[in-house]
Amino acid sequence: MTKTEELMTENAMAAQEIIARNAKEVDRERRFPRENITALGRCRVLGLLVPVEHGGAGGGLAEMSRALEQLAQACPSTAMVVLMHFCGTAVIAAKGSAKLKQALLPAIARGEHLTTLAFSEPGSGGHFYFPVSQARPNGHGFFLNANKSFVTSAGEADSYVVSTRAVNAKTPQESALFLVDKRAEGLEVLGRFEGLGLAGNASAPMRLHNVAVDAEHRLGEEGSGFETMLEVVLPHFQIGAASVSLGIAAAAFQMATTHVSARKYEHAAGAALAEIPRVQFLEAEMVLELRSARAYLAETIRRAVSGDPEAMLDVIGIKARAAEASLAVVSRAMTLGGGAAYASPGGLERIFRDAQAASVMAPTTDVLKDFLGKAALGLPLL
Numbered sequence: 001m002t003k004t005e006e007l008m009t010e011n012a013m014a015a016q017e018i019i020a021r022n023a024k025e026v027d028r029e030r031r032f033p034r035e036n037i038t039a040l041g042r043c044r045v046l047g048l049l050v051p052v053e054h055g056g057a058g059g060g061l062a063e064m065s066r067a068l069e070q071l072a073q074a075c076p077s078t079a080m081v082v083l084m085h086f087c088g089t090a091v092i093a094a095k096g097s098a099k100l101k102q103a104l105l106p107a108i109a110r111g112e113h114l115t116t117l118a119f120s121e122p123g124s125g126g127h128f129y130f131p132v133s134q135a136r137p138n139g140h141g142f143f144l145n146a147n148k149s150f151v152t153s154a155g156e157a158d159s160y161v162v163s164t165r166a167v168n169a170k171t172p173q174e175s176a177l178f179l180v181d182k183r184a185e186g187l188e189v190l191g192r193f194e195g196l197g198l199a200g201n202a203s204a205p206m207r208l209h210n211v212a213v214d215a216e217h218r219l220g221e222e223g224s225g226f227e228t229m230l231e232v233v234l235p236h237f238q239i240g241a242a243s244v245s246l247g248i249a250a251a252a253f254q255m256a257t258t259h260v261s262a263r264k265y266e267h268a269a270g271a272a273l274a275e276i277p278r279v280q281f282l283e284a285e286m287v288l289e290l291r292s293a294r295a296y297l298a299e300t301i302r303r304a305v306s307g308d309p310e311a312m313l314d315v316i317g318i319k320a321r322a323a324e325a326s327l328a329v330v331s332r333a334m335t336l337g338g339g340a341a342y343a344s345p346g347g348l349e350r351i352f353r354d355a356q357a358a359s360v361m362a363p364t365t366d367v368l369k370d371f372l373g374k375a376a377l378g379l380p381l382l
């Protein structure tokens, strides 16, 4: 390990402590975890996916997965903000013009720029890869008009990777991605996020009204948005979301396991919950869920990184598997936590609420299974 890597690791550990300390408060006050993001910027975690030539760590899917799982163990709201930032960063690095990359990537690497994805629209819901909004030409660039339904870090990010149908698009697949600066005229956040879990996420609706963007701010060729979503966004989002789910599950498992050893019954001569066979059985089920999902995640990353032609099926499957494993573990952890879990705000009940987002964030578990079923039958996915 080089001196710089040692320093990054030390700073990252310090950031992790800050994040864990803030988690309850972020949830209770439903506030954006700004100080966590600042700490992660300082230790250069926000620049993890920025290529080395632009000052970043040059990390890939494996490094991203490890970072997100650890963050989610401490604070799932923060992990989700960072996941959407990583997805946006990956698109900028892969599809941004040389000038745009020069302007943004060094700032992201220094932790001075937070980005996110603004894809989902009320008109297509979870089928976010089919935007209904459309870009219009304005001479030297484009006008964007769009309603976005959930944007993580809305009003907090420095930029937004926005999807619309391409100019003159004939099919929903012909979409385009644009980088929109937070100061752009016509960009508006509509309300606050009142979700069940991930309360610190600031996942609010946004409206773009005649937002003017230069041609240089289009990310990739005209009409190539769908392709970018498949090639760049999908692997990062799916593997990242699965890692967040597993981090949440690991936190729930840890809390429940500590609880069953500590909880003792006076009426039974101080016997612990951990001594009851049914409790041991639930522990075993949690271990199996966690270990099998983690092994599938590792295999998915291995295949995706090596360019295995079968990787896409696993990239589709892993988010569904990890979301289900997470819900199964968290549900058992709640059972083991009993009244203490139910009635202790900010503890297991917070993790239970946070875990629910994994299955409704698009592509949802059901939609992913729809894709997998069609693939197994040799039918077209869309």
Ligand SMILES: Cc1cc2nc3c(=O)[nH]c(=O)nc-3n(C[C@H](O)[C@H](O)[C@H](O)COP(=O)(O)OP(=O)(O)OC[C@H]3O[C@@H](n4cnc5c(N)ncnc54)[C@H](O)[C@@H]3O)c2cc1C
Residues within 6 Å of the ligand: 084, 116, 117, 118, 119, 120, 121, 122, 124, 125, 126, 127, 128, 150, 151, 152, 153, 195, 198, 201, 203, 357, 360, 361, 362, 363, 364, 365, 366, 367, 370
């Ligand atoms: C905490 C949070 C953060 C988010 N952050 C972002 C973000 O940063 N950027 C962004 O772009 N979006 C974001 N989203 C939006 C998210 O990705 C989805 O687009 C959104 O949750 C879809 O909601 P909906 O009610 O419109 O879904 P709908 O499309 O109405 O779906 C409702 C239900 O119908 C089911 N369904 C629909 N079609 C099918 C089908 N073919 N087969 C089987 N079942 C089907 C779905 O599984 C789902 O359960 C976020 C969402 C949440 C909850």
